[in-house]
Amino acid sequence: MKNLVHMITVIILSLFILDVSSLDTVKIVPIRAVTELDIGESQDVILGNGEVVKLELLEINEVRDSLRDAIREAYVKVSVDSEEIVLSAGTYNIPVVIGNVQIDCPAIKGYYTNSNKDRWGLSKDARFRLWPKGSPYLLPGTFVCPLKQDWLASMSQSANEPTYVDWGESPANKTIYYHSGHDMGGAEGMDEIVSATDGLVISARNEILDGYDDIPGDSREDVVYVVDKRGWYIRYSHLNSVDPAIKPGMKVKIGHYIVKVERSNEHGYKATAHLHVEVNYQPKKAY
Numbered sequence: 001m002k003n004l005v006h007m008i009t010v011i012i013l014s015l016f017i018l019d020v021s022s023l024d025t026v027k028i029v030p031i032r033a034v035t036e037l038d039i040g041e042s043q044d045v046i047l048g049n050g051e052v053v054k055l056e057l058l059e060i061n062e063v064r065d066s067l068r069d070a071i072r073e074a075y076v077k078v079s080v081d082s083e084e085i086v087l088s089a090g091t092y093n094i095p096v097v098i099g100n101v102q103i104d105c106p107a108i109k110g111y112y113t114n115s116n117k118d119r120w121g122l123s124k125d126a127r128f129r130l131w132p133k134g135s136p137y138l139l140p141g142t143f144v145c146p147l148k149q150d151w152l153a154s155m156s157q158s159a160n161e162p163t164y165v166d167w168g169e170s171p172a173n174k175t176i177y178y179h180s181g182h183d184m185g186g187a188e189g190m191d192e193i194v195s196a197t198d199g200l201v202i203s204a205r206n207e208i209l210d211g212y213d214d215i216p217g218d219s220r221e222d223v224v225y226v227v228d229k230r231g232w233y234i235r236y237s238h239l240n241s242v243d244p245a246i247k248p249g250m251k252v253k254i255g256h257y258i259v260k261v262e263r264s265n266e267h268g269y270k271a272t273a274h275l276h277v278e279v280n281y282q283p284k285k286a287y
Contacts, residue, residue, distance in 0.1 A: 155185030
């Protein structure tokens with residue numbers, strides 16, 4: 001019986017670990033669990049492998065500056081199956097191993113006190129993502145690097161260190177842009193920006209595909225939006241130009257060429273050549 005269960009498990013896993021080009025025929029099952037908790041609340045969380053862990057949010061400590069009241073650091077204390085750990089909150093922190101899980105805290109509700117926009121859709125004090133210990137964070141074949149270079153080969157800006165909270169640190173500006181995307185620097189006019197997934201182009205050069213007017217962000221000349229079958233909206237920003245073939249309604253394959261990285265003029269000056277890539281989720285609008 002044990003061998004039969006093992007064999008069935010292997011078969012099921014093999015069905016999900018596929019090349020992205022086959023995703024239109026397979027239901028995509030996340031390998032991570034997501035939950036939100038208020039301080040003092042506990043919850044039984046079912047992991048991607050079926051195991052259950054008890055997660056409790058014990059406290060949140062924020063470090064704010066005295067000039068703009070911006071959150072510069074945030075630490076979240078949790079209990080996982082009665083074992084306590086302190087997590088550094090931030091969008092791109094590497095998950096921490098505790099017990100039988102890997103866990104991170106990508107966002108806390110404290111951002112709402114002075115943020116210029118709701119970029120998280122939080123309903124409770126903190127959001128957590130949990131994976132089984134030893135599990136990959138994403139299924140193989142989910143993404144390719146959207147900039148054809150080695151990861152972090154040049155300037156990058158993530159939200160794992162919230163000391164950088166705005167593209168301009170103006171003391172007079174009391175509303176904060178907590179950087180929610182990932183900036184990747186590149187060799188101007190050389191490194192290629194490509195589609196990170198299979199998907200449908202829903203916005204390019206300020207044109208929006210019918211039915212997608214509620215994209216989770218703004219449509220601009222320097223922005224391309226692609227939605228995939230998960231309902232993930234991948235945003236490519238700060239593009240000085242776009243391949244004329246990239247148009248709303250076009251289907252692209254993973255690795256499809258979009259443009260070479262260049263300095264854009266979005267803020268009225270030529271910023272450092274980089275790609276801002278960001279993923280949002282709207283399940284009802286998956287194509």
